Amino acid sequence: MMNKNKGYVNQDYLNQAAQMFAPIKLDSYKKLQANHIQSLIDIGCGTGIDTTTIAQLYPELKNIIGVDFDKDMVEQADKLAEEKECSDRTRHQHANSYDLPFDDNSFDAVRAERLFMHLEDPEQALKEMVRVAKPGGRLVIVETDWASMSVNNGMDELERRTSHYFASEFLNNGYSARRLPGQLKAAGLEKVEIEIRSLQSYDYQLWLLLSQHSAMMHKALQNGFISQKEFEDWNKQLEISDMTKSFFSTINIMSFSCEV
Numbered sequence: 571m572m573n574k575n576k577g578y579v580n581q582d583y584l585n586q587a588a589q590m591f592a593p594i595k596l597d598s599y600k601k602l603q604a605n606h607i608q609s610l611i612d613i614g615c616g617t618g619i620d621t622t623t624i625a626q627l628y629p630e631l632k633n634i635i636g637v638d639f640d641k642d643m644v645e646q647a648d649k650l651a652e653e654k655e656c657s658d659r660t661r662h663q664h665a666n667s668y669d670l671p672f673d674d675n676s677f678d679a680v681r682a683e684r685l686f687m688h689l690e691d692p693e694q695a696l697k698e699m700v701r702v703a704k705p706g707g708r709l710v711i712v713e714t715d716w717a718s719m720s721v722n723n724g725m726d727e728l729e730r731r732t733s734h735y736f737a738s739e740f741l742n743n744g745y746s747a748r749r750l751p752g753q754l755k756a757a758g759l760e761k762v763e764i765e766i767r768s769l770q771s772y773d774y775q776l777w778l779l780l781s782q783h784s785a786m787m788h789k790a791l792q793n794g795f796i797s798q799k800e801f802e803d804w805n806k807q808l809e810i811s812d813m814t815k816s817f818f819s820t821i822n823i824m825s826f827s828c829e830v
């Protein structure tokens with residue numbers, strides 16, 4: 571079961587992130603072969619950014635389903651589909667990725683973006699994705715490799731330590747992206763194509779928001795993972811790098827695609 575307190579993000583966060591992820595999202599639709607399919611499910615669909623964009627980009631695609639564990643997200647996604655005038659082809663429903671309420675072989679394509687980092691049982695979610703996909707259908711997963719985040723503030727050892735804390739403690743499954751190649755193989759999926767893109771940010775405020783950095787550092791301090799001095803020095807260094815316009819961060823986003 572998902573733990574809502576662990577790195578859980580809200581609707582504003584998803585909308586901000588969508589701008590940065592736009593090229594990766596567009597690529598993922600191509601990997602789904604969205605121009606050749608009739609039915610698609612997006613698991614952990616959030617606010618429906620992808621289901622509704624896919625509906626707009628591919629008018630021939632008639633059956634687009636988004637599922638999410640969070641009822642507020644589902645409501646928001648339906649609202650967005652109404653606004654974008656694609657609710658006749660786009661449906662959102664409340665469901666858990668561990669137990670999808672669909673028959674075997676239901677969809678031509680199955681997609682999940684930034685879902686696996688929240689999952690305590692990624693293997694079960696993968697099993698469900700394979701089960702509901704038609705044989706020969708497309709499977710596409712986009713995931714952030716959180717521990718690949720680099721921040722240039724001169725405190726390199728602490729940077730690696732907090733990065734590990736974020737991936738292993740702050741999130742349920744923050745190392746998910748780098749675990750997926752093995753998990754996909756174990757699920758019987760072959761010829762998985764992996765594309766890795768680096769997102770870069772010179773924008774300290776945007777980075778603060780998207781990395782959930784303050785919440786993570788406070789939690790690391792509370793849990794004794796870093797000392798008060800480290801906490802203060804770290805924040806001071808970040809502010810200096812912002813003021814001197816030397817702030818720079820990168821992170822890898824991995825896209826996995828294959829035939830089921």
Ligand SMILES: C[S@@+](CC[C@H](N)C(=O)[O-])C[C@H]1O[C@@H](n2cnc3c(N)ncnc32)[C@H](O)[C@@H]1O
Binds near residue numbers: 584613614640
């Ligand atoms: C980081 S958001 C990504 C949302 C969307 N895919 C996007 O790219 O904008 C992760 C989403 O996964 C959903 N989620 C987390 N655990 C889930 C589960 N076990 N089953 C279904 N959805 C889940 C969350 O509610 C959240 O909306």
